[in-house]
Amino acid sequence: MNNNKVELDQQLSETVGKPLINGTPKITCRDVNVFYNQDSQAIFDVNVDLAKNQILAMIGPSGCGKSTLLRCLNRMNDTIDGCSITGKISLDGEDIYSNDIDPVLLRAKVGMVFQKPNPFPKSIYDNVAYGPRLHGIATNNSELDDVVEESLIKAGLWKETKDRLNKPGTGLSGGQQQRLCIARTIAVRPDVILMDEPTSALDPIATATIEELMHELKSSYTIAVVTHSMQQAARISDRCSYFHLGRLVEVNDTNIVFTNPEHELTENYITGRFG
Amino acid sequence: MNNIEIVQKGLKKRYAKERRFKAYGVFSIIISLSFLAFLLFDIALKAAPAFTQTYIKLDIDFSHKVLRINEKSSYTKDELFELPYHKLPSKSLYQLFPGIENRKQKKALRKLVSSGVRYNLRNMVIKNSKLIGTSKSIWVLADDDIDSLVKGLIDRNIPEADRRVKDFQIAWIDKLQLENRVESRFNINFFTSGDSREPEQAGILGALKGSLYTMLITLLLSFPIGVAAAVYLEEFAHKNNWLVDMIEVNINNLAAVPSIVFGILGLAVYINLFGVPRSAPLAGGLVLGLMTLPIIIITTRAAIKSVPPSIREAALGLGASKMQVIIHHVLPLSMPGILTGSIIGMAQALGETAPLLMIGMVAFVADIPQGFFDPSTVLPVQIYIWSDSPERSFIALTSAAIIMLLVFLFLMNLLAIILRKKFETRW
Numbered sequence: 118m119n120n121n122k123v124e125l126d127q128q129l130s131e132t133v134g135k136p137l138i139n140g141t142p143k144i145t146c147r148d149v150n151v152f153y154n155q156d157s158q159a160i161f162d163v164n165v166d167l168a169k170n171q172i173l174a175m176i177g178p179s180g181c182g183k184s185t186l187l188r189c190l191n192r193m194n195d196t197i198d199g200c201s202i203t204g205k206i207s208l209d210g211e212d213i214y215s216n217d218i219d220p221v222l223l224r225a226k227v228g229m230v231f232q233k234p235n236p237f238p239k240s241i242y243d244n245v246a247y248g249p250r251l252h253g254i255a256t257n258n259s260e261l262d263d264v265v266e267e268s269l270i271k272a273g274l275w276k277e278t279k280d281r282l283n284k285p286g287t288g289l290s291g292g293q294q295q296r297l298c299i300a301r302t303i304a305v306r307p308d309v310i311l312m313d314e315p316t317s318a319l320d321p322i323a324t325a326t327i328e329e330l331m332h333e334l335k336s337s338y339t340i341a342v343v344t345h346s347m348q349q350a351a352r353i354s355d356r357c358s359y360f361h362l363g364r365l366v367e368v369n370d371t372n373i374v375f376t377n378p379e380h381e382l383t384e385n386y387i388t389g390r391f392g
Numbered sequence: 393m394n395n396i397e398i399v400q401k402g403l404k405k406r407y408a409k410e411r412r413f414k415a416y417g418v419f420s421i422i423i424s425l426s427f428l429a430f431l432l433f434d435i436a437l438k439a440a441p442a443f444t445q446t447y448i449k450l451d452i453d454f455s456h457k458v459l460r461i462n463e464k465s466s467y468t469k470d471e472l473f474e475l476p477y478h479k480l481p482s483k484s485l486y487q488l489f490p491g492i493e494n495r496k497q498k499k500a501l502r503k504l505v506s507s508g509v510r511y512n513l514r515n516m517v518i519k520n521s522k523l524i525g526t527s528k529s530i531w532v533l534a535d536d537d538i539d540s541l542v543k544g545l546i547d548r549n550i551p552e553a554d555r556r557v558k559d560f561q562i563a564w565i566d567k568l569q570l571e572n573r574v575e576s577r578f579n580i581n582f583f584t585s586g587d588s589r590e591p592e593q594a595g596i597l598g599a600l601k602g603s604l605y606t607m608l609i610t611l612l613l614s615f616p617i618g619v620a621a622a623v624y625l626e627e628f629a630h631k632n633n634w635l636v637d638m639i640e641v642n643i644n645n646l647a648a649v650p651s652i653v654f655g656i657l658g659l660a661v662y663i664n665l666f667g668v669p670r671s672a673p674l675a676g677g678l679v680l681g682l683m684t685l686p687i688i689i690i691t692t693r694a695a696i697k698s699v700p701p702s703i704r705e706a707a708l709g710l711g712a713s714k715m716q717v718i719i720h721h722v723l724p725l726s727m728p729g730i731l732t733g734s735i736i737g738m739a740q741a742l743g744e745t746a747p748l749l750m751i752g753m754v755a756f757v758a759d760i761p762q763g764f765f766d767p768s769t770v771l772p773v774q775i776y777i778w779s780d781s782p783e784r785s786f787i788a789l790t791s792a793a794i795i796m797l798l799v800f801l802f803l804m805n806l807l808a809i810i811l812r813k814k815f816e817t818r819w
Contacts (some may be wrong), residue, residue, distance in 0.1 A: 222711070237703060238725065301706075301710065
């Protein structure tokens with residue numbers, strides 16, 4: 118058992134593939150360690166870059182730390198008692214954990230879409246308008262109307278909802294709700310969108326719609342997506358990262374990861390022998 | 393026997409069990425509903441006589457001679473205040489039944505009308521001094537025993553010695569009834585007066601206002617503090633902190649502390665230390681507010697806890713600050729629960745007498761309180777005082793006061809339901 122662990126540690130000590138990119142990355146993670154309550158470490162020495170206008174997929178078995186890392190990128194982990202982080206995460210070269218950075222401001226730049234669609238129990242309009250109102254992005258009602266329309270169009274929800282903007286957002290179908298959540302995130306005009314298993318609660322048709330949407334959004338946003346579906350990762354991402362027991366095992370262009378993985382663990386996972 | 397047969401054999405028994413289980417539930421509901429119905433019916437039946445009152449028509453002679461006042465163009469209020477008004481109804485009655493010389497019978501005759509009539513007449517004269525020197529037919533309040541007789545609550549067949557109304561009094565009343573001088577009217581007095589030792593003069597308004605003022609203080613103290621404390625404990629305080637844990641345990645304990653202990657605390661702190669006026673709604677409200685506080689904190693925390701974390705995350709993810717998350721989402725979503733808990737706490741406070749014992753609110757207060765600092769009593773205390781009074785008419789008044797308490801409670805609940813509905817449909 119002990120031997121196995123040592124072997125695993127050796128196996129996992131270094132991230133293989135191409136974790137860092139040439140050119141200017143949007144987000145960089147350097148030696149990131151995340152702890153819950155000091156004694157349990159969730160993430161070990163992660164180094165990875167997110168390129169602008171690309172989708173980075175994060176895959177791996179349950180509990181491997183991919184969601185934890187994702188939630189570090191907009192400091193959502195701040196809200197968890199006892200969660201601490203070391204190392205450096207930068208957005209456009211600026212350390213997001215430095216004291217000058219306000220998490221509220223950061224979250225306006227780095228939006229998030231969650232696993233379960235979570236619209237507010239308000240009207241569709243108010244759901245989308247919530248962020249702009251909060252940050253004072255739209256100064257008057259007609260501007261707000263424009264922002265809401267633009268966001269719903271980008272999220273591919275405008276046609277279905279333009280006649281029922283005052284109906285509750287919770288009355289939409291699951292897929293529509295998730296697109297509403299994406300519209301709500303877009304309305305704040307972030308640079309980066311983090312998606313935590315955005316389609317795991319949806320049926321295949323709704324999933325396909327969301328995946329298409331992600332493709333379109335890529336041109337204006339940098340996207341990081343955690344997914345349990347390898348097919349989804351293969352379909353939508355530009356680069357793909359594989360996590361195992363809190364370590365980042367392999368990062369590379371998606372086609373390389375799926376056709377020619379360097380690491381044995383990655384290969385086992387994507388071929389279905391493990392996971 | 394194969395599997396299916398075994399299952400089939402047991403099925404009948406299982407269904408029978410299920411039917412029995414349902415029957416228990418239906419039975420329990422019927423039992424509790426019938427208890428409730430019986431209780432309400434009984435109270436309503438007992439209270440019914442309290443809502444009407446007997447009046448007697450007397451020809452009152454307001455002449456200067458009877459009132460012993462000289463003829464003048466105008467009178468000061470003080471002059472009018474001191475006149476011998478008690479003679480007015482007596483004189484009128486002597487005229488109606490001439491020839492009674494027996495002192496005892498004369499007294500019984502005077503006692504046909506309420507002893508409070510003189511004050512009513514005094515108020516009439518002060519309001520309109522032109523009455524002096526005239527004569528007028530006026531409906532005056534009958535004494536409570538006469539009232540009971542007219543309502544048929546006194547059995548004429550029991551021996552005279554065991555009866556509060558004597559035979560000659562019955563004869564007088566019968567005569568008055570034949571002359572159409574006796575009338576039953578709606579008891580407006582009950583809703584417009586304070587407490588009195590005379591049942592026919594006693595009203596609920598003093599207690600009602602006392603309860604209202606007390607509840608306002610209770611609400612103002614316990615609701616904001618309770619909600620704020622709950623929000624802090626639930627949203628801001630660090631979990632696994634020994635201080636927070638201790639506060640939590642103590643709040644839970646406080647909710648179970650017997651209410652009279654809060655009364656002692658109120659006496660020691662509010663009245664003795666801070667000098668809050670004794671018997672005032674302010675003191676009562678503060679004590680009851682203290683008692684309600686832990687209930688509101690506990691229910692508010694439960695309500696806040698039931699707000700799904702996904703809503704908080706969604707708002708946080710959009711860049712809402714913690715306070716915005718609470719104000720925009722957590723509080724509106726938990727408001728129905730908070731209101732329910734607050735109303736339960738307030739309802740408990742409304743029915744509480746024990747803590748008020750200590751701060752002097754369990755007392756005979758005849759004046760209607762005009763503010764938070766006047767001596768007053770509250771509805772449950774009024775019920776207690778009346779139920780303890782010997783006069784027969786107080787039985788009906790007690791039940792009527794219970795009805796008023798229930799109505800008060802019902803209105804409070806109604807308000808909570810309306811507010812809850814408003815928050816629930818706020819999309």
